[in-house]
Amino acid sequence: MNIYLAIIIGSLLAVWFLNLLSDRLSALAMRPAPPEELSDVFDAETYAKSRAYTLASMRFSMVSETFNTLILVTAVAAGWFNVLDQLVRAAGFGPLLTGLAYIGGLALVSSILGLPFEIYHTFGLEKRFGFNTTTPATFVLDRVKGLVLAAIIGGALVAGILVFLDKTGPYAWLLCWGFAVLLSLGLTYVAPTWILPLFNKFTPLEDDELRDKLEAFADKAGFELTGIFVMDGSKRSTKGNAFFTGFGKRRRIALFDTLIKEMDADEIVAVLAHEVGHAKLGHIKKRLVTGVLKAGAIFYLMSLFLDSEGLFAAFGMQDMSLYAGLVFFVLLYTPLSLILSVAANAMSRKHEFEADAFAARTTGRPETMISALKKLSVSNLSNPTPHPLTVWLEYSHPPVLARIRALS
Ligand SMILES: [Zn+2]
Structure with missing residues (x-):
């Protein structure tokens, strides 16, 4: 058997099995009553609802992951990647456009296949538990805007990579790396003013008392707050959140309107x-x-496999090409991607405690941090x-339980 095929199919199935096992174990780990620390915020009814929500979310992810894995494994084994390649080649575009059409075509097929699941998630699952506030019009607009953005940003990224790989020899991966890093920094810089407002309204916080308290804290902590904005998160869901966007002088904090409604000023x-x-x-x-270093490692590894005949044979390809090599590398990278994401999550959890x-x-x-965490946990019905x-x-x-214990 082709070693690449064995690695790709094996790791897709292994990831699927791990997710299934993890869901099953979490379902079994659920307790009949809320843990002591949360008993003041989870009454019996709310706790029952949170258990039901956790179970329903698990069932949903099991079904969608099984479907995705099945489709992907079939596509690899049955040579569908070659079928699409032959179709795109038959259109007779130049090399760059052919590559963009191939990768764009794959992305489009995958988002069409995912659409029924997204619809069910928003209007079935999330609605049943009272979270969803997305209207069908918002849902459709979100998808259209997302598609246009993905075409512009993803298209620029893929086009840049294909041009560098084609024209710049053995150090092409370095140029790809630099290009990808610059593009993502640029996006982070323009996100608060150009991208996020396409999806949500950001209004400067008007509540004077709350703003005074937030500014007083920032002053005391020696942190420059360039803007406090309220985001209309309630447009899509009742779940609350807060985040920083942008960097340098353009860094601002966004508080979801849903968060402001639920918490008092000290908790915010x-x-x-x-x-x-x-x-x-x-x-x-x-x-x-770490993100920049990780991207460098990925591009370097990619450069080692792009012209591997065995990799193309694994997908039953009649012709070799840079663009198909990119796609195949992403699939070959599955096991390493899992390891890196587990490591990134571990680092992130440590940061959260800090x-x-x-x-x-x-x-x-x-105690105020604890009560804020409790409120978030209840309003999101998270599994404790x-x-x-x-x-x-x-x-x-x-x-949340581990965070509360660490704080008490
Ligand atoms: Zn955090």
Whole structure:
């Protein structure tokens, strides 16, 4: 058997099996009553609802992952990648356009296949548990805008990579790396003003009392707040959140309107303090540096496999090409991608604990951070006791119970 084929099919099935196992273990780890620390916010009815939501979400992800894995394994084994390649080649475009059409075609097929699942997730699952506020019009507009953005940004990225690989010899991967890093930094820079407003409204925070408190905290912590914005998260879901966007002088904090509705001013200060903690403790820089290094490693590895005849044989290809090599490398990279994402999640969970501790220390009120976490957990119906395998595989944030224990 072709070694590449064995690695790709084997790792797709292994990832699928790991996810199934993790869901099953988490379902078994659920307790009949809420843990002691959360019993003040989870009454019996809410806790039952959170269990039902966790189980329904697991069933949904099992079905969609099984479907995706089945389609992908079939596509590899049955030579569908070659069928698409022959179709695209028959159109007689130049080399760059052929590559863009091939990769764009694959992306389009995959988003069409995913659409029924997205529709069910938004209007079935999330609606049943009272989270969904997305109207069909918003849903359609989101998909259209997402598609246009993906075509522009993804198209520019793929075109740049194909041109560098084609024209610049053995160090092409270095140029690809530099290009990808510049593109993603540029996007981060323009996201708050050009991209995010395509999807949400950001209005400067008007509540004077809350703004005074947030600014007073930022002053005390020696953190320059360039803007506090309220985002209309309620347009899509009742779930609350807060985040920083942009960097340097354009960095701003966005608070979901749903968060403001649910929390009191001190709890929102604790949430801000947690986010400021990420910046002050260097988490944002660390994430950026590891992201850049990871991209470099990926491009280097990619350069080793692009002209491997065995890789093309694994997919039953009649012709070799740079663009198809890119796609095949992404699939070959599955096992390493899993390992790197587990490592990134572990780093992120450590950062979350540190940011919680920072918030508790700088506000001097750990109990406020705890009550903010409790409110978030209840309003998102999050599972308080996931199995350790699930945490290890999927959680970028520690389970709420672990965060509360670390703070008390
Ligand atoms: Zn955080």
